[in-house]
Amino acid sequence: MTLKPLYEHTNCDECPIRHRAVCAHCEKDELEALETIKYYRSFEAGQTLIWSGDQMNFVGSVVSGIASLTQTMEDGRTQMVGLLLPSDFVGRPGRETAPYDVQATTDLVMCCFRKKPFEEMMATTPHIAHRLLQMTLDELDAAREWMLVLGRKTAREKIASLLSIIARRDASVHKTGITGQVVFDLPLTREAMADYLGLTLETVSRQISALKRDAVITLEGKRHVTIPDMGRLMEEAGDDTDGGFLV
Amino acid sequence: MTLKPLYEHTNCDECPIRHRAVCAHCEKDELEALETIKYYRSFEAGQTLIWSGDQMNFVGSVVSGIASLTQTMEDGRTQMVGLLLPSDFVGRPGRETAPYDVQATTDLVMCCFRKKPFEEMMATTPHIAHRLLQMTLDELDAAREWMLVLGRKTAREKIASLLSIIARRDASVHKTGITGQVVFDLPLTREAMADYLGLTLETVSRQISALKRDAVITLEGKRHVTIPDMGRLMEEAGDDTDGGFLV
DNA sequence: CAGGTACTTTGACCGAGATCAAGTGGGAAC
DNA sequence: GTTCCCACTTGATCTCGGTCAAAGTACCTG
Numbered sequence: 001m002t003l004k005p006l007y008e009h010t011n012c013d014e015c016p017i018r019h020r021a022v023c024a025h026c027e028k029d030e031l032e033a034l035e036t037i038k039y040y041r042s043f044e045a046g047q048t049l050i051w052s053g054d055q056m057n058f059v060g061s062v063v064s065g066i067a068s069l070t071q072t073m074e075d076g077r078t079q080m081v082g083l084l085l086p087s088d089f090v091g092r093p094g095r096e097t098a099p100y101d102v103q104a105t106t107d108l109v110m111c112c113f114r115k116k117p118f119e120e121m122m123a124t125t126p127h128i129a130h131r132l133l134q135m136t137l138d139e140l141d142a143a144r145e146w147m148l149v150l151g152r153k154t155a156r157e158k159i160a161s162l163l164s165i166i167a168r169r170d171a172s173v174h175k176t177g178i179t180g181q182v183v184f185d186l187p188l189t190r191e192a193m194a195d196y197l198g199l200t201l202e203t204v205s206r207q208i209s210a211l212k213r214d215a216v217i218t219l220e221g222k223r224h225v226t227i228p229d230m231g232r233l234m235e236e237a238g239d240d241t242d243g244g245f246l247v
Numbered sequence: 248m249t250l251k252p253l254y255e256h257t258n259c260d261e262c263p264i265r266h267r268a269v270c271a272h273c274e275k276d277e278l279e280a281l282e283t284i285k286y287y288r289s290f291e292a293g294q295t296l297i298w299s300g301d302q303m304n305f306v307g308s309v310v311s312g313i314a315s316l317t318q319t320m321e322d323g324r325t326q327m328v329g330l331l332l333p334s335d336f337v338g339r340p341g342r343e344t345a346p347y348d349v350q351a352t353t354d355l356v357m358c359c360f361r362k363k364p365f366e367e368m369m370a371t372t373p374h375i376a377h378r379l380l381q382m383t384l385d386e387l388d389a390a391r392e393w394m395l396v397l398g399r400k401t402a403r404e405k406i407a408s409l410l411s412i413i414a415r416r417d418a419s420v421h422k423t424g425i426t427g428q429v430v431f432d433l434p435l436t437r438e439a440m441a442d443y444l445g446l447t448l449e450t451v452s453r454q455i456s457a458l459k460r461d462a463v464i465t466l467e468g469k470r471h472v473t474i475p476d477m478g479r480l481m482e483e484a485g486d487d488t489d490g491g492f493l494v
Numbered sequence: 495c496a497g498g499t500a501c502t503t504t505g506a507c508c509g510a511g512a513t514c515a516a517g518t519g520g521g522a523a524c
Numbered sequence: 525g526t527t528c529c530c531a532c533t534t535g536a537t538c539t540c541g542g543t544c545a546a547a548g549t550a551c552c553t554g
Contacts, residue, residue, distance in 0.1 A: 496554090
């Protein structure tokens, strides 16, 4: 259970998520103020950072890795309600307790701020509050997109939707286009995908096999995915293909 | 198609949603500034205020009635992704085009602001921006709550969840407790409920009949609902009953 | 009052996805 | 190498909710 520090930078200038995180619009002096209240934490894959109902005493940004927000019913049924990628924000200023479990889906590094000082900064630093509003509105859009997926799409469309989102995000990070073929590693287990999509892991597995059989995707091992034709995948996802990819 | 003005007030002091809307935290002078850019509009039940993809040239608050946000796939499958009650905010500052259809589910009165001036005010009026952030975070929570409903609950639990939410909101508006029996009118058609819950209208109808048969609810006519025991309904919804009702 | 329209209910049947139950494969520990 | 473990795959069967179809009900209009 030894946690090696996976991060090499300690100041914001070298921060890989600097341009997208809550602090994106901060001026030099604001950034310096933030530096005084920030600290890094690492988590191992599978760890729960925060339990639903817990006191939240920090907020922060995902620096690397993936975190997920999960809701669980008494009988054990679980639904993932958020997938937090690098630069995404964790925590809710102005609220005492966490409404969901927050888990490290992969090994994870977070840039944390103690909650109180951060809230105080928000009040005095419009750039932070404004950026947080933008990010929250984006998350709300993403959540509503998922409501369509959960409520109305078939299992096959759900899988295709998830793959297409991961592929597009990956392409945008690596700055490769999304016209030709896209290659990436699935950062989620079949079970995590099932929890995200409101399916069982068996159905996830079956549908991935079906997409492979129909040459919509290619698999090397269980996790390494190649999408030969993004347009085809988007069709399978039931999305409008007439241009205009969001994000 | 004559639209009678359903609102009687024109200044913010008498506004019924004054204490909950975006303008809730505004000082007198800020309110006066808002008054100069605001105007009221009425819509009839069924009307579409904004089509997905449209230019949005106003934002605003629901004063009375109910509006809904809807996403539609090419083949006609639709999913409601937001239910906007009085005081809820419509529109997204900083974005050009609407991501969803906005429809009047009942007759509707909106307090509108032209978008440009409103965005300018937001930049100069921290009370508005801050309130909007709060409201957006609340909506995000609500959206995530719905993701659990859509992804993991049974048809019966879905209906019970919807009824419980409407009942609790109604109780909070009328300031009646939620311990004894709760009485309200369903503001949605069976089809709208189906679109909200990711079901068909037949299933909605059947499950409502079943809840009636099992004495979880009582119906007078199609829309007038009595909940004899809120605790029982919450159990049927699969929610934690151990206290702590949100909102 | 007759007829129309919009909303709702109910029935019969079917199929996508859940459930239950074996397997398979690959990496790590011994 | 062998064993264990865990993530994953695949098969057989069942079931909840969807689909198709037919009535029923309330309200509005002429």
